Amino acid sequence: MQDIILEFQNVEAGYPGLNRQILRNISFRIVKGEFITILGNSGSGKTTLLKLVNRLISPDGGRILFKGKEIAQGKPEQLRKNMGYVIQQAGLFPHMTVAENIAVLPKVLKWDKKAINGRVDELLSMMKLPTAIEFKNRHPWQLSGGQQQRVGIARALSTDPDILLMDEPFGALDAVTRKELQQEIKQLHLTFGKTILFVTHDRQEAIDLGDRVMVLNDGEICQFDEPRRLILHPAGDAIRELFHADTALKKLSYFKVSDFADLLREGQEDKGSSVEWEMPMETVLDCMLQGQKTVSVYREGKYMGSFQHGDLIQAVDGIENQGRSQAGGRV
Numbered sequence: 001m002q003d004i005i006l007e008f009q010n011v012e013a014g015y016p017g018l019n020r021q022i023l024r025n026i027s028f029r030i031v032k033g034e035f036i037t038i039l040g041n042s043g044s045g046k047t048t049l050l051k052l053v054n055r056l057i058s059p060d061g062g063r064i065l066f067k068g069k070e071i072a073q074g075k076p077e078q079l080r081k082n083m084g085y086v087i088q089q090a091g092l093f094p095h096m097t098v099a100e101n102i103a104v105l106p107k108v109l110k111w112d113k114k115a116i117n118g119r120v121d122e123l124l125s126m127m128k129l130p131t132a133i134e135f136k137n138r139h140p141w142q143l144s145g146g147q148q149q150r151v152g153i154a155r156a157l158s159t160d161p162d163i164l165l166m167d168e169p170f171g172a173l174d175a176v177t178r179k180e181l182q183q184e185i186k187q188l189h190l191t192f193g194k195t196i197l198f199v200t201h202d203r204q205e206a207i208d209l210g211d212r213v214m215v216l217n218d219g220e221i222c223q224f225d226e227p228r229r230l231i232l233h234p235a236g237d238a239i240r241e242l243f244h245a246d247t248a249l250k251k252l253s254y255f256k257v258s259d260f261a262d263l264l265r266e267g268q269e270d271k272g273s274s275v276e277w278e279m280p281m282e283t284v285l286d287c288m289l290q291g292q293k294t295v296s297v298y299r300e301g302k303y304m305g306s307f308q309h310g311d312l313i314q315a316v317d318g319i320e321n322q323g324r325s326q327a328g329g330r331v
């Protein structure tokens with residue numbers, strides 16, 4: 001049975017003084033360990049939804065359950081201990097050092113000094129930051145944007161929470177640092193299996209990171225699904241338009257090699273060029289653009305078959321026609 005960690009049941013929410021609800025009829029379930037991205041335009045209610053989860057605001061209607069218990073019934077502090085929160089530009093305390101920022105919650109929880117110091121070093125290493133005293137004693141203004149965000153994530157992980165809530169965490173970073181941090185959060189997720197709710201208005205980021213993407217539009221969920229299904233089976237015109245501008249070749253990046261297993265050819269393996277089962281399908285395209293005629297596919301070291309040019313064309317056609325499910329594909 002699936003282990004549901006978070007559930008919204010017909011949740012409505014607004015703000016005092018507004019004559020309309022910002023979120024309407026929000027219902028969903030999230031399984032422990034899922035990486036969920038929440039995608040939507042500015043003002044669609046993404047931040048409001050995150051704030052409901054850790055009780056920074058309360059719903060006007062409906063129920064929110066965390067690990068099967070209604071969150072309104074416990075103490076907010078108790079709940080927040082289980083929920084790391086990361087916001088854009090890290091939100092570090094400017095008057096505190098790096099180490100003090102990371103140790104905020106352990107100190108509140110009265111951990112002993114040795115345990116706190118050990119945890120700070122562990123988290124700095126985990127986030128690929130130096131553990132030298134000089135670095136730990138720096139203040140946020142002495143850090144780059146990327147370093148600040150890494151410290152912000154370390155702080156959110158300090159008490160080993162069950163859920164990580166991330167509100168546009170990489171929105172203010174340059175493209176290269178952003179890509180780096182995306183890779184790292186993905187790796188952290190794979191290593192520690194934390195449940196992550198990650199707000200973004202960047203379509204590519206949502207698709208790259210999310211096991212499932214929740215698309216919000218004007219306070220309602222228009223679709224909550226796996227990335228490839230958003231493209232192949234859009235639940236309405238809004239979602240279709242969201243991905244419409246992408247060329248079929250770009251859409252290859254939304255799929256894994258394994259999604260095209262039905263196109264693999266059996267026979268001789270060619271060790272000249274190879275890709276792994278879970279890699280993005282566009283890596284096959286890259287190999288072919290570099291002149292490879294055949295690309296071999298491996299799954300945990302086992303040869304699964306190969307792709308040739310024609311297979312790639314078929315893959316692209318399948319995406320263009322959005323007909324892979326009918327054509328016998330796995331999607």
Ligand SMILES: Nc1ncnc2c1ncn2[C@@H]1O[C@H](COP(=O)(O)OP(=O)(O)OP(=O)(O)O)[C@@H](O)[C@H]1O
Pocket residue numbers: 015016018022040041042043044045046047048049201
């Ligand atoms: N404290 C508040 N009081 C009144 N209205 C608010 C408050 N906070 C947010 N809103 C309104 O609620 C709506 C949703 O805001 P929210 O911040 O959840 O959107 P968002 O999707 O996260 O947007 P963005 O991508 O711009 O951060 C907006 O219309 C906003 O103006």
